[in-house]
Each structure stands twice: as structure tokens, then as C-alpha cells.
Amino acid sequence: MKMKRFVKVIALALALVLVLASAAAADGFRTLDEVKESGKIVIGLFHDKKPFGYVDENGEYQGYDVYLARRLAEDLGVELEIVAVDAPNRIEFLQSFKVDVILANFTYTEERAEQVDFAKPYMKVALGVVSPENALITEAEQLNGKKLIVSKGTTAETYFEKNYPDVQLVKYDSYTDAYLGLLDGRGDGLSTDNTEVLAWAIENPGFAVGIDSLGDLDTINPAVSKGNETLLAWINEEIVKLGEENFFHADYEATLRETYGEDADADALVVEGGEI
């Protein structure tokens, strides 16, 4: 008897919570006007991924994504509130409306596009090939019959298997081992994301990136909560407008140049005005 009454009480309490909850919920994302009215925009950024989003030794956020975030806030005429996000929970922050925008080097994929709305791209990533300077590989065709080092499970592995079956692939389990393999001369070149090989070549004299953009382009785009059309439209307009002043090249010079070196071509990474 007592137990039954207890169950009833619990059920009643749960029902009450749900009713209250559904009344309170549904406030969802913040529209462009709500962001403006509140006087601040909340943007999710990486906090430990140099050179895209990181915190410097003075506790200040810096990087390519951060540079853009500051400009967005400035042009909206609002304060910037930064939320530090990590790669696995970026979507979650948008879906729970904890942030208005994610600018954490977020690569566009169709699977993600079902859960969040992507704006126009502001950066692109493709494959790159790094090789010894004295036997530089500048065309993918040069690799036919030669050994190319890749990491297992990467886009580089699938791309070369599919498009260049005559290239002998030397596969490693980790990036670290793959790079060590190249240093030891176990292959004629190494392929992975161009951002990675560009940065690695700077650190390793005697090696250079002969191919800096190969294969299917992945783009990096700002993202907003699914259905937040007003904010999305504003960001898209803003990206086009910023393109007119070559904003993203300035961003590259300020934040990425140091990492990729004087010789790297900014156009291998930068997307201006949302146009690929």
C-alpha cells in the first residue's frame, strides 16, 4: 500500500517537472535582434589549438578563428563573450544554445550539417605532400611507382588508394611515427592535411611542401544553431563584406604566417568572401 502511494507521488512530481519544463523550454537560440539587444555575442572557440584558437601567455585568446570572432562582435557593435570548446562537444554547445556561433575550426561535413547550420567558409583544408627538398615532389603523378607515407585512417590514405593506385603506400598508425618514417627515408614523401605538412616542413629543414593543395577540399565554416536564419544570414553577408577588404588575408598574416612560414602561399588555406 505504502509503496503504491509512493509511486503515485513520484509520478505526480515527475509530471509536474515536465510541465514546468516544457513551459520554460523552447526559448532556444538567440536571433540576430536578441543578440544585438543583449549587447553581447557568445562565440565558442578553441582554447588550446594554436594557431587557430588558443590562449597566450597573458591569458588572452589569439588565433585565426579568434581574429574573426573579434571582428564579428565589433561589426555587430556588441561585446564578445568567449566560451572555450573542445572538438567533441562543439555541436552540443550549439544544440543546447550555450553559444550563438561556433568558430572552432569547424570542418563542414554533411553529417554535421544535419545538426547545425553552416555559414559560408572562411578557410579550406586539402591534402598536402611534403618531401625532401633535393627530390621535391610537385605533382601527384611523380609519385607513381614511388613510396608515399600516410597515416592509417586518414583522408590521405583513401584519396591515394582511390585516385593513384600505382603509388606504393607506406602506412603508419600515428602521425608521429609517419613523420619519423619520412625523416628516416622510408618513403619519398608524406601526405596528410596541408595545414599539418606546412607547419611540419617549417620545423624540419631540408623538407618542403611541393604540393600544397590536393584532393577534395574541406572547408572550415562558422556554424550557428539549426534554424537560426537571421544570425546565419548576417554572418554570410559579413563574410562577403569582409572579403571585399581582403580581411582573411590580413587574418592569415596576423595569425598563421608565423606557423606556415614566409614561403607558404596564403591562398592554399584562406577563403575570401566565402568563394572557393
Added chain:
Amino acid sequence: MQDLGISVLFRGINFQRLLLGLWVTLRIALITIGISAVLGLLFGLAMMSRSRAARAVCRIWLEIIRFMPQLVLLYLVYFGFARLFGWNLDGETSAVLVFSFWGTAEMGDLFRGALTSIPRHQRESAAALGLTRAQINRYILLPQTVRRLVPQAINLSTRIIKTTALVKMINVTEVLKVGQQIIGQFYREPSAAFWVYATVFLLYFLICWPISLLAGRLEILWEGNHH
């Protein structure tokens, strides 16, 4: 560059940032421990109550915190509540809620364990000697319960301090997260990670070690009193 790893700790205000992060860690832990101590006593009493309903609630509560990883609970409160109910709690509040939910149940269970471990005959003998109920509680049960409880409660406290490292996942910049930011910034110096993590380890150690020493001291002290 190898020997420069340790220097990243002292660039700019990095060391202050680590200490500030440690303060966030401590703040969450101390509030949690305070709440858990008070609510834990009530929880313990509820576990021993005659009401089956109260005991059932405690049972379910205790099972939930035993089987649910703390991280899942943190996500549930931080992201889930915002999504389901529109309750947009900040990271620190979510953390205190989750850890107190956990600490209360564990503390309650420890309290119940300590109290029920006192042999029944002590209570009966005291009653036979003519002590009142209040006197039995005050002179017989309370001192022994406290002695058995305190070392375990301190052990729980150090576990709570350590578990706060998880809150970095819900946008709370505590000591470990600051450490990762420093490593992220100096990713080109391979030994930076070692020095930063070693420092974080040392900071945790400096907090937990004295607490653990105190527990050991009390145990020895009270053990001596027995005879």
C-alpha cells in the same frame, strides 16, 4: 630547445593562471564538500528511517551515482537541462550540483555505515545503566560515529577534489584546463607538456596530501584514546 620546457610555466602570467585555475578547482570542491557534509547526514538518517519510501529513494539515488560516470552527469546537467528545460546553468553551478548530488549520497552511506557499525550491545548496556536516549546518543554513539566517519569523509573529500578535473569539459577553466592551454600554445616544445602536467600534479598533491595526513593523524590519535 629541450631544457626550455620548464620555462613555459613562467612566461607572461602563466603561473598566476595556473594558480587561478587551482582556486577554481578548490572553490568548486569546498562548496561541494560543505553541501555534501550537511545533506549527507540527512541522507544517512533517511537511509535508516522506518519509511520504505525514503529508503527506496536513497537506494535509487545511491545506485545512480555509483553506476553513472560523473562526466555523463555533468553533461546531463550542463547541456541536457538547457536543451530539455531551457535551464541554462553555467559550468561551475552545474559542477557543484552534480558533485553535491554524488557527495551527499556517498557521505550519507558512510554516515550510515559508521553508525550501524557500533555494536548493538553498547546501546543496550547504556540503557541498562540508566542512561537516557539523549545521553546514549551524546556520550556513546556520537563520539564513536564521528571517529569512524571522519577518516572516510576526508578520503571522500580528496576524491571530490580530484574529480573536479572533469569540469574542464563544461567550460570551466580550472587548473587542468589552464595547463592544456599552456601546452597548446607551446606545442612546438615537446617537453612543455611534461613540465606543465608535472606542475599540475604537484598542485593537486600539495592540496590533497595535507588533508590525507590529517586523516591519518586523527585515526592514530583516536585509536590511542580507545585504550
